[in-house]
Amino acid sequence: MTTVLLVDDDAEALDAWSMICAAEGYDVKTALDGKSALAQFMAAPVDVVVADWRMPVMSGSELCHRLRTLPGLADVAFILVSGEPSPPAFVSFDGFLRKPVEGPVLLATMRRLLEDHVTHRALQRGGPS
Numbered sequence: 368m369t370t371v372l373l374v375d376d377d378a379e380a381l382d383a384w385s386m387i388c389a390a391e392g393y394d395v396k397t398a399l400d401g402k403s404a405l406a407q408f409m410a411a412p413v414d415v416v417v418a419d420w421r422m423p424v425m426s427g428s429e430l431c432h433r434l435r436t437l438p439g440l441a442d443v444a445f446i447l448v449s450g451e452p453s454p455p456a457f458v459s460f461d462g463f464l465r466k467p468v469e470g471p472v473l474l475a476t477m478r479r480l481l482e483d484h485v486t487h488r489a490l491q492r493g494g495p496s
Contacts (some may be wrong), residue, residue, distance in 0.1 A: 369392075369397065370406060370413040371395055371477065372380045372407060372415070372416045374397070374404040374416065375399070375418070376422040376423060378400050380466070380467075381397050387470040393477075400422050400423060400424035403424075405489070408434065414481060415445070416430070416445045416446070418430050418447060419466075420455065425446055427448070431445050431447060444477070444480040446461060446463070446473075447460040448468055464476060490493065
């Protein structure tokens with residue numbers, strides 16, 4: 368089962384994302400800030416992370432940066448979400464969505480990035496995609 372870690376300090380958005388992802392068959396984990404999300408990820412890595420850009424304690428951009436520096440785990444699919452009009456240029460994320468995020472858009476983005484990551488891993492190992 369594909370596992371997603373959803374991170375947002377807005378509990379209503381987090382609940383909505385959780386219901387959407389669970390209804391599609393994802394194993395869902397949640398966190399209200401980047402620090403808690405990082406601790407959860409270290410305990411049990413996930414396939415995709417969806418995180419709000421601006422949060423107290425640790426932002427989504429800082430979470431993304433920290434995940435990208437973890438040996439062997441840096442290729443997790445990462446979607447940054449924000450109400451800002453454009454994404455930060457200094458963060459190496461895989462997808463950017465503007466709030467409010469429509470359920471079908473979130474799911475389609477997650478599917479596309481997960482497929483891309485599976486293909487990328489297969490190519491790195493020299494196997495077929």
